[in-house]
Amino acid sequence: MENFNDCLFLKGRKKVIECLSQLDEVLMIVGKGFDPRTCNAIEALITNGIHINTAWLIDYNDRSYSNDEKNNEFRSNINVRSFEEICKDIIHKTLNVPTYKNDDGKRVLVISESVKNFLKKEYISEFKNIIIDISAMPRAVSFSIIKWIRTIKNESQRLYIIVSENSEYDDSINPIIVEGSAEYLQGFKTFSLTMESDGDDTIWLPALGINGKEAFNIIADYLKPVEICPIVPFPAVNARKSENILRNYGQILFQEQNIEKRNIIYVPENFPLIVYKKLYDTVKYYEKALNKDNNRSIRYAFSSQSSKLIDMGVLLTILSLEKEYIKAGVVIVENKGYSPKQTYNGDNEELCCICLDNSEFDW
Amino acid sequence: MIWKNPFLIKNNEQYENESEYLSLFDSTVLEIIEEQNLDKVSYVSSTPGAGKTSLFRAFSSKVLGMLLKDKNNDNNREFLKYMRNLGVIKDEKISLISAMLSCARGYNIIDEMFENGRRKQVLFALLNYRVTIVFLKSICNLLDMHINDLEYVTFKKIPDEMLSDENSFKNALCAYKWACNGEKELCRYLDGIHSESLELSFVHTTLLSIKLFEGSNILVNGEEVFSHSILIFDDFHKLTENQRSIIPDAIYTLKSNTGVWLGQRLEGLRDTQVISMDGSLGRDYNPNIVIDTYWSSKQNVFYKILERIANKRIKESGIASVRNFNDCIDSNIKTQDYKNILLKYISDVKSYIQKYDDTGKYKEAVEYIDKIKNDIYRQALYYETVKVKINRDNFGQMEIDFNESVSFEELTLFYEKNKNTIEFYLAYNSKIPFYYGLEKLQKLSSYNIEQFLFFASGIFEDYRAKMLGNRRAARLTAEEQETSLRKSAERRWNDMDYRYSNTQSIKIFIKNIVLLGQKSRDIGRGSYAGGSYTGIGINKNVLSACIKNDNYNDNYKEVINILAKCLASKYLERREVGDMTVFYLNRWICLYFNLPLAYGGWKHCDMDQLKRMCRENNEQMSLLD
Secondary structure, three states: OOOOOOEEEEEOHHHHHHHHOOOOOEEEEEEOOOOOOOOHHHHHHHHOOOOEEEEEEEEOOOOOOOOOHHHHHHHHHHHHHHHHHHOOOOEEEEEEOOOEEEEOOEEEEOHHHHHHHHOOHHHHOOOOEEEEEOOOOOHHHHHHHHHHHHHHOOOOOEEEEEEEEOHHHHHHOEEEEEEEEEEEOOOOOHHHHOOHHHOOOEEEEEEOOOOOHHHHHHHHHHHOOOEEOOEEEOOOOOOOHHHHHHHHHHHHHHHHOOOOHHHOEEEOOOOHHHHHHHHHHHHHHHHHHHOOOOOOOOEEEEEEOOOHHHHHHHHHHHHHHHHOOOOEEEEEEEEEEEEOOOOOOHHHOEEEEEEEEEEOOOO | OOOOOHHHOOOOOOOOOHHHHHHHOOHHHHHHOOHHHHOOEEEEEEOOOOOHHHHHHHOOHHHHHHHHHOOOOHHHHHHHHHHHHHOOEEOOEEOEEEEEEEOOOOHHHHHHHOOHHHHHHHHHHHHHHHHHHHHHHHHHHHHOOOHHHHHHEEEOOOOHHHHHHHHHHOOHHHHHHHHHHHHHHHHHHHOOOOOOOOOOOHHHHOOHHHHHOOHHHEEEOOEEOOOEEEEEEEOHHHOOHHHHHHHHHHHHHHOOOOEEEEEEEOOOOOOOOOOOOOOOEOOOEOOOEEHHHHHHHOHHHHHHHHHHHHHHHHHHHOOOOOOOHHHOEOOOOOHHHHHHHHHHHHHHHHHHHHHHOOOOOOHHHHHHHHOOOOOHHHHHHHHHHHHHHHHHHHHOOOOOOOOOOOOHHHHHHHHHHOHHHHHHHHHHHHOOOOOOHHHHHHHHOOOOHHHHHHHHHHHHHHHHHHHHHOOOOOOEOHHHHHHHHHHHHHHHHHHHHHOOOOHHHHHHHHHHHHHHHHHHHHHOOOOOHHHOOOEEEEEHHHHHHHHHHHOOOHHHHHHHHHHHHHHHOOOEEEEEEOOEEEEEEOHHHHHHOOOOOOOOOOEEOOHHHHHHHHHOOOOOOOOOO
8 A cells, every 4th residue: 555544543452353353374573572562462362363373573682781671681581481472382483683783882773684684575475464563662673674574575465563552651661872873764765865966955753752852852963954843642641741742842842943833743642544644744745835846855854752653653654755755764863772661551551453455444 | 932042052053044153153163173184184073062063064165155255244253364374265265165974874784785895885986976966066055156057167187097987077067967866876776776786887996086076176167266175074983893994094095185074973982093004194194183172271262262152142142231141140159148157157167277276377367367357258268278278287198397377478378379179168168159150151161062051051041030030130149050050960960861771880980989079078178179089090001901902801891881981971071191091070060069160180090999980889988198
């Protein structure tokens, strides 16, 4: 599907299971991490009789010396054991897909090349349906995997993105970011996006999160955009979230960056297809206003410090724009680990699924 | 309308126009660049906020063009003078063409995509195309030309390797088209749009574009217009180790007259300059410019720069009643407000003197001090001076003391020599404000412009809030200034938690240095500049042995790691003092922990001590002296 407007989005365990229960020849891809939601989706699917042929655990190997690293490692190992227990009756394996590579003591982002090297077309060709669970994947990893699989799969194969959405928990995960380390995520025509011959006008659409101020400043310094359109979640599970975010970012947005209030884009936290539609329309509006004769080459940079469903809205936007030869990419900031909350509250957790190759009208 | 704090305007914004930039930029900073930097390789390193990008922008064609257009503007006089002295402007024409390339454009992934010679060729191809594009755009900006007018720009000599494709270089317009098409095709190949392998020309075995764009090689309407050209690679540290090695190698081998500046972030403890077999110091490359340490030896000049920057920002605020920064703040404390506190303190010091001055050595001086009327603060300062002297006598080094009485004149001499220390001790002991005034704010900058602006923005914000509440309000008092600065310092301290994964170790390490400082402060002998230690020193050879040849001595790996991170984030500042490498606390950390802002006091430590300081919150850390 080029345009995702009519994609099927399912919210709620019952609906997701009902939809996926018809599937056969299923490959499920899960991320290996400390996130307690790692195995929630796969467990829900298997215990409800969905026939998953094969499960892959993606070890993106993003290790670091974090204050919480021992805890993270401990939780990651628990998740691996859970995964193996849940998948004991199906084919399962772990794939090493490193996010970073060590270069002279520094880390180089290599996820796009890792994904190409380790996820070959022939490995997935036997599966009719591919489910990617992004619950325990950093966005650099999930974006790269989804993009790559969409590139190599054939038309008859169907792709589903599943997530155990819990924005409250996402907000509690503090990435330990590295100063001055923003870069475009490779794999999204990044070289063409940053051509010198195209000029430097960048419009930046950052999806703001509660703890993303540091990353915001780093990306702003990197992009030096001509216009910024902050994306703020509203409505959200926490009704005051947008207000808290704007209060937190107030000085940066309105004093340092001189952003107009009308530039703020409010998107619902739990409906990625509406996020996609709003962002897509925003970009198309800018294209119409600023690039009437197609002479001016503007690039649209997205970034996200927000929830997983908003991340997906951002990704769908970029994928759509790419098809229309509009230059769009996602900027990420390197991190050296995470400092999540020690206890997990699953009260607000909800299983969601985006069926990229299914139309809602078929549902 | 939302009020905008002028101290928060970032001066390196690409979209900010050139006249705004010129109005905010202080040209004294250009001192860092010498004429030899215009035609050799120079590494320019700094921590964030030291002003590297701002400095680079000063040499951009747009800024230089605006400078000449607006040369009668008083603000630009000094700037013009510097540029004339450097040879950038000759006979009222710009004789330098510059171009800047950011290395933060994903070049590092090329080393993953290809191997060996191919990766070098691809990298150089991309760089050659991009260098050509940026130089030609720069020429258009400077000479106010449209891209199509580049057909009137030609090259005196085309490098031999480029002759096989002579038509692409018959004039600059052809070169521009060659570069744009080449870049597009190469980028599409790298993005995987074309599956076939791409043939790359022999031209890309090295960075020939640098040779092509030597200043004297560019002809406009057949005439030489430029005598210099510089190419700036910003964010050089973003490249891989391999790339950071092959680029300077290529430049040294080319022996081009184009100046190449490699702008990078200070990281680690090693000398960041790549010493290549193909290049030699002086002939091919200049000594490393480290912006952070450059200014520490030119304190007065830097402080003047800060004052001018602050005044320019005040002007931007548009508040009619305020002309310069000193109009917003009190430079002295209102001693009347602290009369009772000072009287109480003087009484305590008198008791102290009585207790410890057994021989009555200071009796004469004290009698004289008691006669000081109408200036309670000055009186308190002299009492503090006596206290420091007594501490030295009783708790310092053994001296032969003939119990001679100390006169008031001698005491005054001692006070004048140790004024900063005594003022600090008085403020700390009596709990009156110390961190106020422009001079303290300048010291608080730790030679970093961004840091100065950060603290100044807090002060200005509070001043503005006070003014809005009461239009007749005077300036921010000393106490209000100190409160504002402490608030800003606390923000910085808390922000540390989001920067590194081992922040706790870093904080423990810093706190242990602070503890050393606080202990030396509390002794109150004034033995160190400012009144206490504010740093630690390690023998250069010992430190060097720990980081030699990329093999950190495993025993001290953690120490080296923490020192490197502290330097990169400017929690510590590095100085070379004789055969010692000294790491001073950033001055905002001194403020946060009530230490003086003067440099000079540091404690000699060995690596084992530093190792303990990484792990233990050691309240029992003893001073060797």
